[in-house]
Amino acid sequence: MDQTTSWGILAALAALIGGFLWEGGHWEGLIEKTALLIVFGGTFAAVAVSYPASRLRQIPESLKTVFRPAAPDVPARIDELVELATIARREGVLALENKIADHPDAFIRNGLQIVVDGTDPELSRQILEFEIDAVEQRMENQSKIFESAGGYAPTMGIIGTVMGLIHVLSNLADPGSLGPAIAVAFTATLYGVASANILYLPVASKIRIRAADSVQFMEMMLEGILAIQAGENPALVRKKLTAFMHTEEMSFARKKEESEDGTETEQTQTKRA
Known part of the structure; x- marks a missing residue:
């Protein structure tokens, strides 16, 4: 679970409520059932009018993305792609066919299938880029729902206030x-x-950030798949994919490269001896 999202919302609520109570306010002054109904009910209704049901059904998925994102293990994925590049370089891309069916990542599974089928490299890139664009567009649509709610809510609040003042002035x-x-x-x-x-x-902003991270991760896998198709050296594949990693992940990858280089050097020296 993403702690920053949960703690950020709780901290904001604590600051607002704490400041109100600090000035001598009372809990009862913050709880008004009629206002809750007007603001949150009106906001939901306005969003429902603005978007089709197919998009509204994505709201649970959006909240899951915000609060419980599936954090990708980038170093592990790079290791896997390097291993696949080694197999393809030694035995040919057809040797990867056994790796396709059981792979948990749909993007890599589709990419490897394209490679095994002997698709033209440029066409392979276009197909996989279409998949990336589809993911990016879906998450952008999800963020727009919450962005719209953020625009409607203050207006619903003003409407509720005006309705309350009408009631006050009539008595x-x-x-x-x-x-x-x-x-x-x-x-x-x-x-x-x-x-x-x-x-x-x-929440809308967090979804966009998640979308950017997902796109970057998929672009890394795209370059790895195309490198496998081209039969590039596994060591060069690792260096290429490492460029997509964040700073803290890059330090881990460099240490791994150094350890691998050291192991290769020891093996070379042993063979010479």
Whole structure:
């Protein structure tokens, strides 16, 4: 589970509620059922009108991406692609056919199948790039849903406040109750602005970040698959794929390369002796 997303939302809520209570506010002043219904119900309804049901059904997948992302093991994937490059270089690409059926990653599975089928390298690149573009577009569509909710929520808050003020102004017989009633009316604005800036817009931003990471990871696998198809040297394949890694992952890869180089040197010296 992504701790930063959960802790970030909790920290924002704690800061807002803590500041309100610090100034002498009371819990009761933040809980208004009518405002909750207007803001969150109205926001959901507006989003439902804006997008087809097929996209709305992707919301659970979007939230899973935000809170529980499938973090790829980049060094392990590079090791695997290098191993496949070694097999293809020694035995030919047809030797990879046994690796296709049981592979857990659909992108690599499709890519290896294209390679084994003898597809033209340029056409192979185009097919795999279409898959990457499809993933990027799907995640972009998911982020737009929450971005739209972030735009509707403050407006729904204002609508709730105006409706509350209409109710207040229609009952002026008791001037002493005007202050508390107006405060309750403005609770809807608080709900709308807070939900947009704490929940909807940050979630949309996080989905876009996840999309960028996924695209980068798939582009790395694309280059690895094409290098396997071209029969490139496994050592060069590793160096090429390492360029896609983040800084902390690159240090691990360099250590691995150094250890492998050291092992190869020892084996060479042993053979010479």
